[in-house]
Amino acid sequence: xxxxxxxxxxxxxxxxxxxxxxxxxxxxxxxxxxxxxxxxxxxxxxxxxxxxxxxxxxxxxxxxxxxxxxxxxxxxxxxxxxxxxxxxxxxxxxxxxx
Numbered sequence: 001x002x003x004x005x006x007x008x009x010x011x012x013x014x015x016x017x018x019x020x021x022x023x024x025x026x027x028x029x030x031x032x033x034x035x036x037x038x039x040x041x042x043x044x045x046x047x048x049x050x051x052x053x054x055x056x057x058x059x060x061x062x063x064x065x066x067x068x069x070x071x072x073x074x075x076x077x078x079x080x081x082x083x084x085x086x087x088x089x090x091x092x093x094x095x096x097x098x
Contacts, residue, residue, distance in 0.1 A: 011048035013055075018048035 007020045038044070038059065047055060064072065 009046055011051055012045035013047055013051040016048070018050065021047050021049050021052035 008017055009020050010017055011020070038055075
């Protein structure tokens with residue numbers, strides 16, 4: 001059960017009064033450098049739960065942009081490189097402890 005009160009207001013998308021989606025104010029904290037469509041908007045719309053779910057599904061099924069794909073590939077490469085380095089250092093440390 002949510003800890004927040006249920007807020008009802010006019011939804012900017014469906015023009016009906018419904019419970020609003022209580023999005024997190026700190027939503028724009030993406031560690032990957034890939035911004036979502038929600039954060040890229042100048043003004044955040046008031047969305048009811050149903051319209052927010054529709055927006056979220058549309059966003060998740062949209063193909064990534066070229067720059068987002070490049071950022072994701074770079075991040076994946078960086079993480080793999082860090083994993084290999086960490087593995088190498090653990091092996092080296094284990095051998096030194098013998």
